[in-house]
Amino acid sequence: MIEQTPPSAPLTPAARRILAAASRLFYARGLHAVGVDTIAAEAGVTKKTLYDRFGSKEALEVAYLRARDARWEELLGRSLAAHPAAGVDRVLAFFDAVEEWSAAEGGRGCAAINARAEVDDPGHPVAVEVARQKSWVRDRLEAECRAAGLARPGRLADELMVLYDGALAASGTGVPAGPFRAARRAAGALCAAHAA
Known part of the structure; x- marks a missing residue:
């Protein structure tokens, strides 16, 4: 086991x-x-x-993912703290934080996405951990969208999550240049379209 x-x-x-x-x-x-x-x-x-x-090696793989995630959550917390009032700025802070994260910790895209690509079984501990991490980010995005008074916060969080993960994946390829800025602009447009 x-x-x-x-x-x-x-x-x-x-x-x-x-x-x-x-x-x-x-x-x-x-x-x-x-x-x-x-x-x-x-x-x-x-x-x-x-x-x-x-x-086991699998437990070490999960520990690796959790250690990176803990550092990411800490950085995101600092980014959100810079915007104490609920609003679109807190939603967009996710994109600012992930850009900062990638500059310091990245270069090969998202560690979680990369790890998930290596396991076929959705019940594998790595797949379970990646799903937990991605769900956490998506749920935080929804909470911030809801707090900002944006319409359909669940749907908006899904769309923002695609932008977020897309920028992370693109950062490992170098195409397009500046994927986090592009994702942030698109996120801002989505938020404006969901403004109540």
Whole structure:
């Protein structure tokens, strides 16, 4: 049976090195292309230590996705805090935040989308984690649309999510140039069309 959750206890120094190495390697090369031998060597630990700390490669993959997501949620929180009043500015802050995120953490598109593309089974722990992350963003968008008084906030959140993920995917290809700015402009137009 595949362990579906990474350890909940604080990470040991070795576990932190494993997670850092796995995060660099998974994002740069993909989940399937990176084996536990490579991760262990990069982290300076044995395979036994890797398995002792994470239980399975799948659990390490989920831990990688969760660690990136936690950093993303923190950055988004700062971006939203810059716009304390409900309104369209808070909706558009998602696009500003994801552009900042990509400049600092990206280069190869969305880690979650890339990881999901590598698993066929929707019940695989990676697929489940990606769905959780994407649902969280979509639900936050809907909450901000609702708070801003925009019409049909659920439908609008769906449309904004497509723009958001499309910009993330495009950022890994370089086409078009400036995908986050383009997505933000389109999001602004959608919000204006949904203004009550």
